[in-house]
Amino acid sequence: MQVKFGTDGWRAIIAKEYTYDNLKLAALASGAYFLEHPDKSNGVCVGYDTRFMSKEFARFTAEVLSSMGLKVFLADNFVSTPAVSLFTRDHRLAGGVMITASHNPPIYNGFKVKASYGGPAHPEVIDEIERNLLTVDPETEVTPVPELISMTDIKSYYVGYLESKLDLKLIRESGLKIAHNAMYGAGQDMITRLFDESMINCYHCSLNPGFGGINPEPIPNYIADFVEFFREVETDVAIINDGDADRVGMLDEKGEFVDSHKLFAIILKYLVEQKGQRGEVAKTFALTDIIDKLCRKHDLTMHLLPVGFKHVSRLMTTNDILIGGEESGGIGITSFLPERDGVYIGLLILEIMARRQKTLVGLVEELYEEFGFFSYNRLDLRVAESRKQAIIEAAAGGKLTSIAGFPVTGFNDLDGFKYHFEGGWLLIRASGTEPVLRIYCEADSTEKVEKVLAFASKLA
Template sequence: MIKIKFGTDGWRAIIADDFTVENVKRVAYATALWLKQEFENPTAVVGSDPRFAGPLFADVTTQVLASQGVKVFRASNVFVSTPMISLGTVRKEASAGIIITASHNPPAYNGYKIKASYGGPATPDDIEKVESQIPDTIDLKLKTVKEYEADGLVEFIDLEDMYVKHVEASFDMDAIRNSGLNWAYDGMYGAGQNVMRRILPDITFLHSEHNPGFDGQAPEPIQRNLKEFEELIKLSEGEIASGLVTDGDADRIGLYDSQGNFVDSHHILLMLIHYMYKVKGQNGDVYSTFSCTSKIQKLCDAYGLNNTVTKIGFKYICDLIVNSGRPFLVGGEESGGIAAAGHIPERDGIWIGLIIWEFMAKTGRSLTDIVNEIYDVVGKFAVERYDLHVTEELKQKIISNSKGGVYGGFGSLKVVRTEDMDGFKFFFEDDTWVMIRPSGTEPVLRVYAEAPTSADSFRILDMVKADLLAS
């Protein structure tokens, strides 16, 4: 039997290779043991995204949990998103939520995510407790899901309906629907498609059919994966006001303006702060990861808001939302995972997209207008990134040089200060910066740069790349 190890956001493996019925049984059994140790009458919400064999693996998880006396609230829907599982966990006051998903991974993968009772990622400590109890082999005599339902150990619930009602109660959907603006949505064949068809049936849809193989592409909402959607918006010649994209389990966001320009998470975070504080008058702390733009701090300073920078990973943001004891406004990471006040402490691509669309609908501002308003406060900027594929030997040498203060500058740029919270960030005299962060799983260095324009950022990246490869 393979040793099962959870990554930063769940266990993921290739279907029929390591992601098998037998191995899912092992993980579900360990989850049941953990739940029984932590809760007197443990319960769990269980569902799956649209990936291949999702319902099968969700049923197996349900059967194993029920066999151990854990009551399961099983999604009655064919597929659900991760935010729907998290919302259901909070609404049903369940001990945990479990979704069968590999998020934005390629179609050959599936996975198993555990959500805590507060509706966000389980803590590393809890994941470790599950991991440590995964048996090498398992031999359980299981009843059918229907039999466990008859025993009162399984209850089917409509998570999609629950989520739609939550959206209708939280947004001015009439304003969005009747704004006269045309919207577009690329579901990437993922878990957001049915909800979007229910709440905004008359918008333009792309890749919003059930296709468990995602048409062969990883459902990750990054620009290089979205050329068809980008072209659709450009061909509309400004008729489509904005395009929203969500990933396989609909917890990450991608966004486009009316000209078909990709709007990254750095800008989305700034727009959320601007709308929620400046326009709606909400208040609270902002949380951003180490790889996010420095302009978040600048905007928070201008608005008198507290911004806390965390290590990279949404779990660090979730921990602050749940445990800081302070009001929360917005929190997010560079990779498209963003949370906002008034919802669960969870990334949610649809929710964040609706906040931006509500902003546009209620104020008459275009995305370009909103971004320019923010630039008036913090200045123009662009964050770009290279992934450098290097030998492990060179990777370790660069890390050692970064730790040792070897890099006093790159090309013509002089380093004036450094930060090393999670990787190494080198600041230059004009407030531009470059960040070097090694991958923990492969011989790759992720290198980010922020400057006033994309061309400036790529110029920095090219200088840094040349020096690093010459190390």
């Protein structure tokens, strides 16, 4: 079977596994699920990002779904993944499909399934779709029904929702100078709709299916040129989004990268301490321990989950979740949408800065003052399968007694192999979206993080 759903949908190399034939199978299997949904008569929506052939793949997906008798709201332009989720929820659709490979290299494309509640389909839904794949006939003839396909301005609907959920007037009056790096992705043409052009410096806000030779992922590895640009234009803060704009990273006024660990903690602290909000908190296995400390301080229930926002989204639809997030830049607030959203979260940080009259540096320093300094980094090892398995074997089972000379104080194998040591932790796990081995570390010094990562990369 050429179609296999991973941590967040099906992703494959264009023209190798990601072909029209395999896309047809994914669409037919998903359509079979949608046809069993109580809201099937309301239809489904299909969106797409800025990747090579995404528009054409989305059109084909809509044609397959229409041939099954489903009404399809097809995006009339590229949109972010959260925009598709929002439109699906607010129009009570049976579900949605987003053609994207998110942060993957440009040779990939993908297929994300969105559920009626406006978030990633629960794992059991994906299981059902994969079971449908086993019975789908690849020779099924696709006969599009044009009258069932409605070209729809999903982007404007989403931007209007942003305007209703954020204090944009406060941000405008703050005088903040903002930079936005869309990484050539679907987040471009959203923030610029909300502010006067004198407030915004756009970077990589154009169509480039090759993404300038990088992965469209908002992490330090891929933003060196943007940091130079940011410092040249003397901007106060920057929002960086991935290819489908559901992830976020930021730069403070010094041009230093602020990762999602710190952004998550800043937002949680603000929601509870400034806004007086309560609720449970969901975090995935690779996210900072500062969240645990904040939850203990405010007596909030915290859920520790496997990697993948679909696990967070599930709890957002079943529990009283205030905020949920993951290491890779995905943060979601249930009152907005049970979905991660890089544009919304970036703008919310701007709102916090404006309301509290603090710089992003100041907000991060508050965390350090309360919880001590903490540093984080991640290595993505693209190594031979034999090497990958050797490292996994060396880390499995909690057999390591020390990490780079630091005695092990705890072990957890919820998703991969996580070792705690004094002042930090190490996690080793295989990616669910790319053929790489990920090595994560958080510690109380940058030097310790680099030492631990170097140790882990040489295991076995």
